[in-house]
Amino acid sequence: MKKVLFTIALFCFAVSASIGQTSLTKGNWRGWLQRADGKQIVFSFTLQYSHNQPQLSIINSPEKLQVKALRITSDSISFSMPVFESAFKAKIINADSLQGEWTKGSSSKNTVLPFFASTREPARFQPVKGKAAHMLNGKYTVKFSGFRGNAGEPAIAVFKQDGSHLTGSILTPTGDYRYLDGLVTGDSLLLSTFDGVHAFLITATVKDNHQLTDGKFYSGAVVHEEWTAYKNDTATLPDLAAMYLKNKEEDKPAFSFTDIDGKQVNLSDARFKDKVVILQLMGSWCPNCMDETAFLSEWYKKNHQRGVEIIGLAYEYSTDFQRSQNSLRKFQQRFQVDYPLLITGVTVSDTLRTEKTLPLFTHIKTFPTSIILDKNGRVRKIDTGFFGPGTGDYYTHYKQEFEATISELLKEQKDITKS
Structure with a gap:
């Protein structure tokens, strides 16, 4: 019994010592990725503790990306980003300093860059030249x-x-x-x-x-x-990413793919019958898709009862179903997506990705792209111009135009002669 008690006491002491060794400084941190050319890609993050559990968030004003998969041991820290195949592993140099690597998945060779972080100068950039000489609004x-x-x-x-x-x-x-x-x-x-x-x-x-x-x-x-x-207050962009129907007479797409739960979903399923349907062409690797998914998921919760459905069609880094499933699951959980996310099984880098999945259309040039179908299942709008919340008025205009399009289509009666 004495031996058992001694072992337990020794274990508790080791755990206590370990906790003390891994206590990183809370507050604002400055991180940077070190390029081979000497340039540092800097970013900000915060580290806080709640009920003795560390919480880390990447900050891009006004965005806060909270990291979920965070692990701290006696001498190291590792965490994955809440979306994307993107992760950090670092040694704890001391309570105010980290050194390690950032790894980002891709369709070929992963990107790996040295990673450093410190609390000693937590500001993203230092005003080394003093106050701003000009205003750039x-x-x-x-x-x-x-x-x-x-x-x-x-x-x-x-x-x-x-x-x-x-x-x-x-x-x-x-x-x-x-x-x-x-x-x-x-x-x-x-x-x-x-x-x-x-x-x-x-x-x-x-x-x-x-x-x-x-x-x-x-x-x-x-x-x-x-x-x-x-x-240039009147600056505009050319529509270089435009996508069209190859033949205007063939305007009713059809497909069947597997969702992230392993279920087959067909565009002809009863769930989508007589509904306005939004096809979201996306990928779990795509930051702009993250912004669009955040918008569409919230919008869908408030509006699907009006007679609208959304289907996400994912083009991933590889044809490996489990890899795609794991990445898309992070998207689903992060944005509480209630509409189906389908794995096309065709990679984003496949030059025949459009022909293999949506052969009625010209080449998919950008992600995300939205294809809006009316109640008859016919293409009424193809939107390749998504601009997210970081773009200010452009995002506001996008949301207004999106709502106007859906509202007009919902007013239309289904034409049984076109079914």
């Missing part, structure tokens, strides 16, 4: 140089500046850069974002209120582009 036309000889996408920047603090986003024909956060110090612009997939650092010289020069854009491990911008 408004809309700017952006010109990118392109990467590895490719022509840069046309783009629009939307900025909101409060003192030196700068937020906003960059919009392109294929999506937006979500929440950018940073500052203007002197004549320098510094912005970054990190959401598990997007890992961006953006810098520029602010020539005046109307012009940005010497811009640099760094993404992930290797992407590097140059950019310039000028203020």
Whole structure:
């Protein structure tokens, strides 16, 4: 008995010591991903404790991405992002310092970058040049140089500046850069974002209120582009991501895929009969799909009783069903998705992805894309222009237009001659 009590006491002491060793400093942290070219993609996160349990959240003002899968041992910390195949493993150097790696899954070779974090200078960027010399509120036309000889996408920047603090986003024909956060110090612009997939650092010289020069854009491990911008309140984007029906007479798509619970779902199922149906072309790897899913999931809960259904069609990194299922399950749980998410079994990188899944249409150029069907199951709108909450007025306009489209289709009576 004495031996047993001694063993228990020794175990309790070890656990107590372990808890003491793993107590990281709570509050604001500054993290960064170290590129081989010396550039640091910086981001902010907070670490708090609730009932002695650590809670970590990635911050992109005003977004807070709370990490669920967090594990701390005596000398290390590991956590996965709430969505995406994106995870960190790091050694605890001391209570205020971490060093390790960030790994992001892909359709081929994973991206791996050195990761560091500290509480000693928790601000995302330091105002090394003092107060902002200029104010950048408004809309700017952006010109990118392109990467590895490719022509840069046309783009629009939307900025909101409060003192030196700068937020906003960059919009392109294929999506937006979500929440950018940073500052203007002197004549320098510094912005970054990190959401598990997007890992961006953006810098520029602010020539005046109307012009940005010497811009640099760094993404992930290797992407590097140059950019310039000028203020343009009437800036627009070309519809380079447009998708169409190949034949207007063949406007009634049909498909059958397996959902994440292993059940077969057919567009002809009774659940969708005589309903307005939204087909969400998406992937669990896609940050803009995350924003659209957040919007659609909340909207569906409030509106599906009006006679609307949504079906998510997922194009994943691989044809491995379990890998796709695990990634999409994170999406479903994170955004409490009540509509079916179907695994097409066709990868996003497959050049024949459209022909294999939705052969009535021209090539799928961007994710997310929404296809809206009327009560007769016929295509009434194809929307490749989703811009998320980081884009301000663009997001507001998208939601208004979406609601107007659905409301008009719900007013229509089903035409039995077209069934």
